[in-house]
Amino acid sequence: MRLGIYLILMLVCCSSNLLFAQERCGTAAILEQMKTTNPEIYAKIQERSKTQVNAKITDDIYIIPVVVHIVYNTEAENLDDTRVYTQMNVLNEDFRRLNADIEFCLAFYDPNGDSTTGIIRTYTDTTEWLLSFSEEVKKTSQMGDDAWPASSYLNIWVCDLQDGILGYAVSPGASPEVDGVVIDYKNFGIADVSSKPYDLGRTCTHEIGHWLGLTHVWGDDGGTCAGSDGIDDTPDQSEATYGCPSDVLLDDCSTEAPGIMYQNYMDYTNDACMNLFTQDQTSRMRSVMETYRASLLTSAAGCNEIGPLPGDIAEILVYPVPTSGQFTISIQNFLGYQDNFNIAVYNSLGQIIASANPAAANNVAQYFDLSYLAAGCYIVKVFNGTYFLSQQFMVY
Numbered sequence: 440m441r442l443g444i445y446l447i448l449m450l451v452c453c454s455s456n457l458l459f460a461q462e463r464c465g466t467a468a469i470l471e472q473m474k475t476t477n478p479e480i481y482a483k484i485q486e487r488s489k490t491q492v493n494a495k496i497t498d499d500i501y502i503i504p505v506v507v508h509i510v511y512n513t514e515a516e517n518l519d520d521t522r523v524y525t526q527m528n529v530l531n532e533d534f535r536r537l538n539a540d541i542e543f544c545l546a547f548y549d550p551n552g553d554s555t556t557g558i559i560r561t562y563t564d565t566t567e568w569l570l571s572f573s574e575e576v577k578k579t580s581q582m583g584d585d586a587w588p589a590s591s592y593l594n595i596w597v598c599d600l601q602d603g604i605l606g607y608a609v610s611p612g613a614s615p616e617v618d619g620v621v622i623d624y625k626n627f628g629i630a631d632v633s634s635k636p637y638d639l640g641r642t643c644t645h646e647i648g649h650w651l652g653l654t655h656v657w658g659d660d661g662g663t664c665a666g667s668d669g670i671d672d673t674p675d676q677s678e679a680t681y682g683c684p685s686d687v688l689l690d691d692c693s694t695e696a697p698g699i700m701y702q703n704y705m706d707y708t709n710d711a712c713m714n715l716f717t718q719d720q721t722s723r724m725r726s727v728m729e730t731y732r733a734s735l736l737t738s739a740a741g742c743n744e745i746g747p748l749p750g751d752i753a754e755i756l757v758y759p760v761p762t763s764g765q766f767t768i769s770i771q772n773f774l775g776y777q778d779n780f781n782i783a784v785y786n787s788l789g790q791i792i793a794s795a796n797p798a799a800a801n802n803v804a805q806y807f808d809l810s811y812l813a814a815g816c817y818i819v820k821v822f823n824g825t826y827f828l829s830q831q832f833m834v835y
């Protein structure tokens with residue numbers, strides 16, 4: 440009997456874990472919550488999604504000032520500025536592609552007109568933000584951090600979200616106090632290997648897609664072909680796609696080539712396997728900028744330059760100088776995101792002479808004995824799984 444109860448409990452736990460694992464984006468769940476907590480706003484959002492237009496009105500580049508609220512309980516959750524810069528860089532690469540012509544910058548002025556880095560850090564006693572109460576991360580009174588005025592800033596909260604939920608957004612039309620996106624700290628910016636396959640900052644790209652009026656490409660219709668994302672140039676799709684498919688992928692709703700568009704940022708594929716918004720998605724986002732989010736286009740928040748990325752501040756030193764072929768390669772400040780760390784030495788013809796895979800660390804020193812090398816110019820290349828560095832050196 441006891442065993443029976445234990446089995447039932449285990450089944451319940453496993454199935455709920457499975458549910459979380461499958462629903463990596465909480466946007467639809469948060470909208471559902473709003474139906475009971477804030478029915479008026481819910482109705483407004485539904486109305487907007489029915490009446491939105493796809494017209495691309497102007498060719499201007501829209502620049503969106505951002506404030507990142509890092510709400511942390513542990514030091515690991517208190518992401519450094521560099522990590523934030525990597526996220527801003529990913530957003531700008533993803534939203535400029537295919538001429539979405541939308542850019543993001545960290546705000547230069549706070550709501551009082553004082554200068555800011557656009558990154559706010561707030562300690563919290565909350566160790567994990569379950570979706571059922573995660574909106575509290577947007578309230579200082581609830582151990583979170585208040586939104587800055589949504590008319591002037593895109594608010595991004597970074598915190599330890601419920602396991603399995605990588606992020607969520609509120610759609611255009613929500614109350615200003617909750618307007619913005621929430622991203623789990625593990626999936627924000629270019630993350631380390633432990634966050635694979637959601638380590639390349641695409642969760643934030645996906646959630647800002649929601650924030651700019653897009654829905655999931657499969658139409659959130661529970662596996663049927665009844666729903667649509669309301670976008671003409673994305674194929675019908677029955678369910679979310681996971682992993683990293685290749686070639687043509689057909690399903691019940693798209694039975695012929697070219698099949699479903701699993702590379703779309705509004706699907707659930709791995710970060711490394713997403714790479715596009717369509718023209719019509721782009722037009723939808725720009726039309727939301729021109730209507731529901733038009734005040735951002737005249738925001739007085741200003742822009743900070745995005746700070747240096749890990750590849751920019753890292754250094755390679757080869758010593759002694761000059762070298763006879765026995766030398767040490769030291770890599771410094773190649774910040775935190777290593778995976779398959781590799782150091783390789785090439786000759787001037789581009790042929791590989793030697794390589795090493797030291798344990799990943801921010802500062803690495805690797806000794807090589809290549810005293811047989813002919814005199815000449817050589818190149819050392821370092822790859823940390825995300826960024827490349829290279830440096831020339833002479834052997835005499």
Ligand SMILES: [Zn+2]
Pocket residue numbers: 464465466645646649655
């Ligand atoms: Zn989503």
